[in-house]
Amino acid sequence: MEKESKDIRKLDTDVDKMRIRRKDSEHLKVKENVFDEATLKALYDLARKGVIESLGGSISTGKEANVFLAEGKDKNIALKIYRISSSTFNSMDEYIRGDPRFSNIRHKKKDIIFAWTKKEYRNLMRARECGIAAPRPIDTHKNILAMEFIGEGDKPYPLLKEVKLSEQSAQTIFGTIIHYLELLYSEAKLVHGDLSEYNILLDPSTLEPYLIDMGQSVTLEHPSANDFLKRDIRNLARHFKKYGIQPDEEELLRIITEKQRDK
Numbered sequence: 001m002e003k004e005s006k007d008i009r010k011l012d013t014d015v016d017k018m019r020i021r022r023k024d025s026e027h028l029k030v031k032e033n034v035f036d037e038a039t040l041k042a043l044y045d046l047a048r049k050g051v052i053e054s055l056g057g058s059i060s061t062g063k064e065a066n067v068f069l070a071e072g073k074d075k076n077i078a079l080k081i082y083r084i085s086s087s088t089f090n091s092m093d094e095y096i097r098g099d100p101r102f103s104n105i106r107h108k109k110k111d112i113i114f115a116w117t118k119k120e121y122r123n124l125m126r127a128r129e130c131g132i133a134a135p136r137p138i139d140t141h142k143n144i145l146a147m148e149f150i151g152e153g154d155k156p157y158p159l160l161k162e163v164k165l166s167e168q169s170a171q172t173i174f175g176t177i178i179h180y181l182e183l184l185y186s187e188a189k190l191v192h193g194d195l196s197e198y199n200i201l202l203d204p205s206t207l208e209p210y211l212i213d214m215g216q217s218v219t220l221e222h223p224s225a226n227d228f229l230k231r232d233i234r235n236l237a238r239h240f241k242k243y244g245i246q247p248d249e250e251e252l253l254r255i256i257t258e259k260q261r262d263k
């Protein structure tokens with residue numbers, strides 16, 4: 001644990017010092033201890049393509065991915081970099097196997113991670129096309145997803161988990177999220193699959209909730225789609241209970257899946 005937090009601090013400072021400039025290979029070489037070679041190469045490719053101008057600080061170090069702030073073409077972007085080395089790809093495999101869009105991938109670890117990254121890109125795209133507030137995906141390459149940065153200046157918006165809301169605001173936000181789940185289900189034909197107060201960012205001034213972290217989202221054909229949706233609803237209901245919102249989970253499930261059933 002001690003060592004891990006030290007590593008994380010080192011990663012933060014290393015990345016802070018690091019500026020990827022196009023064709024500036026010396027700088028990147030120094031960082032080989034932070035990013036494995038394949039990830040460095042992928043970062044280069046995106047820099048050469050003009051997607052990344054420079055790399056900023058670390059936003060988050062998750063179980064499977066790190067998120068970094070970066071400068072894109074004249075604006076901040078977020079880079080989600082799935083870890084090739086320590087990814088818990090076995091759980092990814094389970095999500096991808098039942099998804100017809102990924103039936104022909106070779107089940108090699110790297111391929112699964114790359115497919116997973118692409119899957120998050122496509123899921124975000126589908127969600128946005130249906131009018132859901134989510135980061136606009138910009139590009140995907142190997143294990144890197146470049147997307148719109150959801151925040152103010154260099155600061156990401158807070159997680160829903162981190163904000164204290166009035167009962168009235170909570171009611172509004174809850175309503176919006178349920179509406180998004182309905183759109184996600186009936187229009188995008190997706191179930192988020194990991195929805196909770198940890199995967200929703202909130203714009204504090206407009207109270208717009210942004211759904212993030214859609215790598216594990218599945219299409220409705222997925223054998224566990226219904227169970228994932230029930231779990232998403234349960235997580236939301238649990239979070240909003242403290243604001244006096246006590247939804248009937250069965251009723252929510254009915255509302256979210258209604259339009260799709262009518263078709």
Ligand SMILES: Nc1ncnc2c1ncn2[C@@H]1O[C@H](COP(=O)(O)OP(=O)(O)OP(=O)(O)O)[C@@H](O)[C@H]1O
Binds near residue numbers: 059080157199214
């Ligand atoms: N587009 C974005 N704009 C701003 N901040 C973001 C964006 N995407 C992610 N973040 C920040 O990074 C954090 C982690 O992102 P995300 O939830 O997608 O990955 P994760 O939970 O680490 O994934 P996993 O643990 O499953 O690998 C978020 O909680 C959020 O604070």
Ligand SMILES: [Mg+2]
Binds near residue numbers: 062198199213
């Ligand atoms: Mg997350």
